[in-house]
Amino acid sequence: MLPGVGVFGTGSTARVLVPLLKAEGFEVHAVWGKSEEEAGCLAKELGIPFHTSRSDDVLLHQDVDLVCIYIPPSMTRQIAVKALGIGKNVLCEKAATAVDSFKMVTAARYYPQLLSIMGNTLRFLPAFAAMRQLLVERYVGEMQVCDVRVYGPSLLDQAYGWTCEELMGGGGLHTVGSSVIDLLSYLTGERAHRVHGLLRTFVQQNGLIRGIRRVTSDDFCFFQMLMGGTGSRSGGVCCTVTLNFNMPGSFVHEVMVVGSTGRLVARGTELYGQRNGSKSEELLLGDSGWVGPEVKEMTLPHLQGLSSMVKALRESFQAHEERRSWARGPVSMAPTFEDGLYVQTVVEAVKRSSCSGEWECVEIMSQEPDPNHNLCEALQRNKN
Amino acid sequence: MLPGVGVFGTGSTARVLVPLLKAEGFEVHAVWGKSEEEAGCLAKELGIPFHTSRSDDVLLHQDVDLVCIYIPPSMTRQIAVKALGIGKNVLCEKAATAVDSFKMVTAARYYPQLLSIMGNTLRFLPAFAAMRQLLVERYVGEMQVCDVRVYGPSLLDQAYGWTCEELMGGGGLHTVGSSVIDLLSYLTGERAHRVHGLLRTFVQQNGLIRGIRRVTSDDFCFFQMLMGGTGSRSGGVCCTVTLNFNMPGSFVHEVMVVGSTGRLVARGTELYGQRNGSKSEELLLGDSGWVGPEVKEMTLPHLQGLSSMVKALRESFQAHEERRSWARGPVSMAPTFEDGLYVQTVVEAVKRSSCSGEWECVEIMSQEPDPNHNLCEALQRNKN
Numbered sequence: 001m002l003p004g005v006g007v008f009g010t011g012s013t014a015r016v017l018v019p020l021l022k023a024e025g026f027e028v029h030a031v032w033g034k035s036e037e038e039a040g041c042l043a044k045e046l047g048i049p050f051h052t053s054r055s056d057d058v059l060l061h062q063d064v065d066l067v068c069i070y071i072p073p074s075m076t077r078q079i080a081v082k083a084l085g086i087g088k089n090v091l092c093e094k095a096a097t098a099v100d101s102f103k104m105v106t107a108a109r110y111y112p113q114l115l116s117i118m119g120n121t122l123r124f125l126p127a128f129a130a131m132r133q134l135l136v137e138r139y140v141g142e143m144q145v146c147d148v149r150v151y152g153p154s155l156l157d158q159a160y161g162w163t164c165e166e167l168m169g170g171g172g173l174h175t176v177g178s179s180v181i182d183l184l185s186y187l188t189g190e191r192a193h194r195v196h197g198l199l200r201t202f203v204q205q206n207g208l209i210r211g212i213r214r215v216t217s218d219d220f221c222f223f224q225m226l227m228g229g230t231g232s233r234s235g236g237v238c239c240t241v242t243l244n245f246n247m248p249g250s251f252v253h254e255v256m257v258v259g260s261t262g263r264l265v266a267r268g269t270e271l272y273g274q275r276n277g278s279k280s281e282e283l284l285l286g287d288s289g290w291v292g293p294e295v296k297e298m299t300l301p302h303l304q305g306l307s308s309m310v311k312a313l314r315e316s317f318q319a320h321e322e323r324r325s326w327a328r329g330p331v332s333m334a335p336t337f338e339d340g341l342y343v344q345t346v347v348e349a350v351k352r353s354s355c356s357g358e359w360e361c362v363e364i365m366s367q368e369p370d371p372n373h374n375l376c377e378a379l380q381r382n383k384n
Numbered sequence: 385m386l387p388g389v390g391v392f393g394t395g396s397t398a399r400v401l402v403p404l405l406k407a408e409g410f411e412v413h414a415v416w417g418k419s420e421e422e423a424g425c426l427a428k429e430l431g432i433p434f435h436t437s438r439s440d441d442v443l444l445h446q447d448v449d450l451v452c453i454y455i456p457p458s459m460t461r462q463i464a465v466k467a468l469g470i471g472k473n474v475l476c477e478k479a480a481t482a483v484d485s486f487k488m489v490t491a492a493r494y495y496p497q498l499l500s501i502m503g504n505t506l507r508f509l510p511a512f513a514a515m516r517q518l519l520v521e522r523y524v525g526e527m528q529v530c531d532v533r534v535y536g537p538s539l540l541d542q543a544y545g546w547t548c549e550e551l552m553g554g555g556g557l558h559t560v561g562s563s564v565i566d567l568l569s570y571l572t573g574e575r576a577h578r579v580h581g582l583l584r585t586f587v588q589q590n591g592l593i594r595g596i597r598r599v600t601s602d603d604f605c606f607f608q609m610l611m612g613g614t615g616s617r618s619g620g621v622c623c624t625v626t627l628n629f630n631m632p633g634s635f636v637h638e639v640m641v642v643g644s645t646g647r648l649v650a651r652g653t654e655l656y657g658q659r660n661g662s663k664s665e666e667l668l669l670g671d672s673g674w675v676g677p678e679v680k681e682m683t684l685p686h687l688q689g690l691s692s693m694v695k696a697l698r699e700s701f702q703a704h705e706e707r708r709s710w711a712r713g714p715v716s717m718a719p720t721f722e723d724g725l726y727v728q729t730v731v732e733a734v735k736r737s738s739c740s741g742e743w744e745c746v747e748i749m750s751q752e753p754d755p756n757h758n759l760c761e762a763l764q765r766n767k768n
Binding site: 198220238242246247249260263276278280357359 | 660662
């Protein structure tokens, strides 16, 4: 039986998510917004019976069994951990810091019977699911290099807000890079052990963000990841990622995996392949078409992934009679909170590398750091 | 009046160069090959009256006023320096090391009345000449990022030779990266002051290179250059270059410059542009077509550049009555031996960075190092 859903957030993803949930038969009972007005507006637009600006009203809502959290990264941890504590299943976007991610992992481990998955939906995009399958079947032979490029217009909101602030989880690396880092660990079946990166904020002010305000989040980022846990610098897959959000009017979302006997390239939502012997690329999976509300082209891979993820959620919950019970099978490919912590750890290692200029190790947190120590670090970082 | 030409080398570039020279009215009097047989073969094929395997026979040939050197990098310095010493004009390919490049610079400075230019021909490709002009006219506004990708099949020769040996000047970075490094300094009008890179040799043996022999030259290389001499890490153009020669059946040669108000992209020999306001790319310069002998698609940008360079050489020499005199104007955009030293210095800094994992400074040699010190360094490097 499908669980009742409560949604946190009134942004563009929430706006797409609700119709997708409804299309699969989920009932969306409640929506939370930063203000009553925003929440009311979305509730009216999408026909959601209850809206509020107080988080507990959604978390404690008796018809809500699954909580979907699409709010600014700095607020995510608090809601996600609380929802699990109340006994609700959780689907959520990334948190702002590794410490927050670690707290979410701790909660998820404490309630293993509850569903807790991250909203990195690229894994669910059919092109990437097919790519992973072909990689396992050794279409490319021995994997050598993954090369990812995402180019597009600015990620900044119209008004000054968290998207402008590096420390609030804004920036191309945190917003888009996260999903790429998650995807690459899914595709290669390995995690990064060393990373190197460079971040830039080329546009620090614009027509809407000016005066004493400055953008601190990156609009250009490239980083390299050496995959595999061998510790040696040779061997293992090299990943290179270039993110550039100073290209209005453009959209490039390209993921290429080169191996010893061929290569696979996902462009947007389509998958192409070429074996070393052949003279040209073959289309392996065409675009299946987007049947949801009108969206920006750039977000299509994510939204088509989201659509597949919602289908998988439906299958997962349908397998059981009880509203809050779910089967692991259909959502086994979904990123866990542990994956979320890994991704956040890589993001922070890339940022550290951009400051230090050196290769940084990816060391997953195994216990919560002393909060005073963190404060010192945050102050240190602010100075730069 | 056009000078008589002597050509060193019997490889694919020499094979294309000779017809280009003849088409512009140059007389090619002599060709040098590693063996009498190779030289004789090319001489017969291209109708060159004299061939030899002794370099002095070409250098001292009385009808030869311009020497074109297209031989393995490790032999280039010796021939180039000797040719200048004998009073011949020189067009040549890159040397194997910065020390060799420095010796060539010293010779070129000593004979300023002789023409001495490097064979990095991408500057002469019409697409890049137009790109440079548009950058000067601020088509893209403030330059932010240059992103270069060259993908293609293996660069290794059929048999084991210098292309397999990193220390002999083989590898994607040295062979193709050099021309990209030169091009980017031309396009941006700035030089790299810090670089970071990663080199890999994914294919260490193949059907022809096996047993105790191993390829040591890179088939994958990723590097970043921070341009401008300010010394600060922020500000200045960021260049990222990805070279991958494990992609048989593919050819990508893409140079993109992104700026504050638009961007320019050269794909192969064509130039495209898009200003931030506009919805799509415009074709700024189409392919002019290749009318020389049949060549690999991958080498087209270089060979079309070579063709333009030969035209410029003709104009330069035509301006004067005397066979060995030339005018600076038509070849003013050509890379000098000083540019060659810069390029070689960057190549070596990228290699150092790949070993150290750190950003390396680009410091142009200003005096010849102690040869004993070099020997030690070479031995050290061999150990890794």
